[in-house]
Amino acid sequence: MKFKKSIAILIIGMVVVACSTNPFTGKQTLALVPNSQILPMAFQQYNEFLSEHKVVNNTSDAKMVKSVGQRIATAAERYLNANGYAGYLKDYRWEYNLVQSPDINAWCMPGGKIVVYTGILPITKNEAGLAAVMGHEVAHALANHGQQRMSAAQLQQLGAVAGNIALAGDAENQQIFNTAYGLGSNLGVMLPFSRSHETEADRIGLTLMAIAGYEPAVAAELWQRMQAQESGAPPEFLSTHPASSTRIQNIQSWVTEAKAEARKFGVTNFRR
Numbered sequence: 001m002k003f004k005k006s007i008a009i010l011i012i013g014m015v016v017v018a019c020s021t022n023p024f025t026g027k028q029t030l031a032l033v034p035n036s037q038i039l040p041m042a043f044q045q046y047n048e049f050l051s052e053h054k055v056v057n058n059t060s061d062a063k064m065v066k067s068v069g070q071r072i073a074t075a076a077e078r079y080l081n082a083n084g085y086a087g088y089l090k091d092y093r094w095e096y097n098l099v100q101s102p103d104i105n106a107w108c109m110p111g112g113k114i115v116v117y118t119g120i121l122p123i124t125k126n127e128a129g130l131a132a133v134m135g136h137e138v139a140h141a142l143a144n145h146g147q148q149r150m151s152a153a154q155l156q157q158l159g160a161v162a163g164n165i166a167l168a169g170d171a172e173n174q175q176i177f178n179t180a181y182g183l184g185s186n187l188g189v190m191l192p193f194s195r196s197h198e199t200e201a202d203r204i205g206l207t208l209m210a211i212a213g214y215e216p217a218v219a220a221e222l223w224q225r226m227q228a229q230e231s232g233a234p235p236e237f238l239s240t241h242p243a244s245s246t247r248i249q250n251i252q253s254w255v256t257e258a259k260a261e262a263r264k265f266g267v268t269n270f271r272r
Contacts, residue, residue: 053099072209073112076138103120125223223248224248
């Protein structure tokens, strides 16, 4: 019994001690794995990815990706400096690359390493649409969502270990626990956790694109086009992402807020 209590105390202690503050929401977030470990791994993986894929250079689209990326990065730095987080990006190594692929996708690794796939450009349509996508992806990195997911996965594993230790010697109940725990922690914790990250990135990304001088309402139009590409999407509660209809409604409700934030930085004209 003492050993079981020790495991529980250890897990609680890890959660209490290993937290950081999200600079955009002010919330305390999980940080069991420090960025000093995450960023070097991310940079290495990014370089490996580029070496294995066709990077598009010196085209108008490639130049647009770099230009929009720089504007979003500058917006992020302006916001963070103005809100008491000067130096937050000191370990970032911004890089923006367009990669030849039919996939409708883009992503940003921790530390500011960004990839946009050519397959998403017909959906983004223009610079403002691309800014909506890149703002969202950069927001994931700025809010340390990768770090939080890694930390949550570690806690999920610790919970499974603690449960099996508690049921040691009872194979039947161990099996029942593992099945129930796996399903419950996924549907009840991990998937909602992931969806909350997507919603958070939508909101932060909207602010970033507005500060960068882009019309935030374009983000809702982008998601309407993305929704038109969907076929057989799973129910929202089974997905890592919110339903497109939910995202569109959220984004439309945040447009005024994003523009008001941008005006604090002297931005009054928003390009479409």
